[in-house]
């Protein structure tokens with residue numbers, strides 16, 4: 001408050017800077033609880049030396065440090081980025097404890113007086129803390145300046161978090177379905193269930209905008225239950241409508257796969273719908289399989305395969321699953337990531353990569369599906385290379401359940417037409 005008043009009187013401006021040191025708990029683990037205090041003390045000494053006499057340095061909770069800069073003539077973005085950079089350098093200098101060298105790292109957020117939503121010290125500090133949490137969500141060593149949009153993004157995320165539980169209760173979150181077809185027969189071989197939030201005010205929200213919030217709110221298993229229930233309902237409805245959809249794929253996060261009750265939950269749901277386990281495909285990211293040192297994950301996947309569910313290795317090619325882990329997890333199908341599929345018909349390098357994946361899959365007796373197929377050219381090339389199934393905007397975009405039956409009928413008609421044209425031509 002004093003710096004703001006002083007700034008106003010002298011035509012200069014202040015700014016607030018907040019630093020979050022990282023690595024303090026590690027120091028406590030290595031050197032004992034006093035080590036945190038020793039390290040913080042060093043950091044504070046170095047920072048004080050780097051700051052001007054009238055700057056105010058204070059400690060917030062959790063070891064975070066706040067600086068109120070005494071008013072400057074050039075309190076602009078560039079100057080503050082420089083000051084923040086120097087402060088982080090001070091944080092990163094080696095610290096000697098008990099004759100051993102230790103290192104801290106950290107992130108920084110700041111707010112310029114001119115950008116502050118309210119002319120008070122408290123508001124300036126709060127804005128700098130908002131910028132800091134944005135910096136932290138970008139990883140270690142980041143610096144962020146507060147902006148009004150940032151506040152909107154933060155409060156939007158906050159609002160969504162509040163609304164999430166209700167959204168799950170009231171079925172605002174539902175799967176949309178994207179077809180998968182055989183390159184051999186053209187028939188539908190399955191649908192992937194992809195989460196969509198039909199928000200009453202904001203419209204349709206894609207999963208990238210809410211999956212993180214689901215995770216943070218600890219609602220992953222609620223989401224999966226919901227997706228599973230609605231995917232199985234869809235299978236039953238397709239059966240009742242007399243359209244043949246062999247299987248539906250549901251995405252499972254690693255958090256979900258760590259649930260010791262997962263297999264029982266799935267078995268129970270399948271029983272309740274009287275559906276054979278083969279009708280459900282579990283999509284697991286390759287990165288989850290390659291990083292799975294977790295016993296529960298390994299056992300869950302094996303048990304689901306044992307039960308008869310198909311296991312799809314999602315985004316294949318972006319992780320580094322070993323061949324032995326593909327075997328151990330009894331994976332049924334590789335879902336070749338979109339990054340390999342794009343321009344496969346025009347780019348020799350892409351073709352070689354896809355061909356290599358396909359021949360490995362064949363030797364290992366695995367099925368294959370290419371995702372993100374956008375053009376007829378890509379589709380034709382994948383068929384020619386021997387990829388078993390395709391999925392992507394080129395076949396159809398994800399659609400609400402209500403549209404699926406009509407789409408399947410139209411797709412069948414197209415197939416029949418193509419076949420009769422083929423006969424005429426032949």
Ligand code: C2E
Pocket residue numbers: 178193194195206207208211227251252253314315371372373374391392393394398
């Ligand atoms: P994913 O499992 O790799 O799903 C494929 C994504 O690619 C979907 O995005 C789909 O709409 C999009 N896509 C399909 N065909 C094409 C194409 O031809 N071109 C392009 N550019 N994109 C295509 P979406 O629906 O936004 O989902 C994004 C990710 O969110 C999914 O990636 C999946 O990892 C995750 N996700 C979606 N639903 C769920 C869910 O219920 N649970 C969990 N855990 N994750 C989910």
Ligand code: CA
Pocket residue numbers: 192251283314
């Ligand atoms: Ca998927």
Ligand code: CA
Pocket residue numbers: 314315335337371
């Ligand atoms: Ca994928």
